[in-house]
Amino acid sequence: MVFGAAGYRGLVPGMAKDAALTSGALESVAVSLLDGCTDFAYKGGPAPDAARMTAETATEAASKELNAKADALEKSSAAETLPPNASAKEAAEFAERAANAARNSATSAKLIADATVALTQLMAAREARDAAFVTAGRVSFGADGLRELVAPAAARTAEGVGAGSTVDALQQAYGAKGLVQGKGGTFQLAVEGRPGWQYEFTVKDEKVVTVALANRTMKCA
Numbered sequence: 001m002v003f004g005a006a007g008y009r010g011l012v013p014g015m016a017k018d019a020a021l022t023s024g025a026l027e028s029v030a031v032s033l034l035d036g037c038t039d040f041a042y043k044g045g046p047a048p049d050a051a052r053m054t055a056e057t058a059t060e061a062a063s064k065e066l067n068a069k070a071d072a073l074e075k076s077s078a079a080e081t082l083p084p085n086a087s088a089k090e091a092a093e094f095a096e097r098a099a100n101a102a103r104n105s106a107t108s109a110k111l112i113a114d115a116t117v118a119l120t121q122l123m124a125a126r127e128a129r130d131a132a133f134v135t136a137g138r139v140s141f142g143a144d145g146l147r148e149l150v151a152p153a154a155a156r157t158a159e160g161v162g163a164g165s166t167v168d169a170l171q172q173a174y175g176a177k178g179l180v181q182g183k184g185g186t187f188q189l190a191v192e193g194r195p196g197w198q199y200e201f202t203v204k205d206e207k208v209v210t211v212a213l214a215n216r217t218m219k220c221a
Helices: 017-021 050-076 088-132 167-177
Strands: 038-040 138-142 145-150 186-190 197-204 207-215
Touching (some): 017 138
Antiparallel strands (some): 138 145
């Protein structure tokens, strides 16, 4: 079965989650809720990994909490100047506020450092989720429907590209059609006739690892 712009296994880009679940192409229980999206395995794919999903939830919650606290402290620590004609009382109050701001700034710096660590952990959680479905593939739904189809390793595009294809084969198939190299070893190709959608070919060691069809403008939640 071809993996392409028309979809895969009867699943179509933008398709409503309920319609996809009743199609018989997917398992009925979500395998990831990371980033607010809901991911499902194809029929016969891996069962939900409770330990990984619990870790995803905890990591994401910690990252959001630390970022919110850091932002709040940054706002409360805004610079202030003492007017030249200030009274002694005003100067004392200013000094107290400045001392509090300095303490907040130090706390904020630690929070920012902790938030950076949490973000790194969140990125690692995304990588772990992706790695769990390299072979079987997965489907991701956002607020407005199906936003990402990740092909199983055995699937191929109409041009014969899939997991294991060389970068040379990828270039030969799509180089003249607008294939561009993005960040992190990913090649991208806009899908003709589907605004916002693109093929994403993840490459490692000069070979394609995964093929996905995605619309990154569709929000998770």
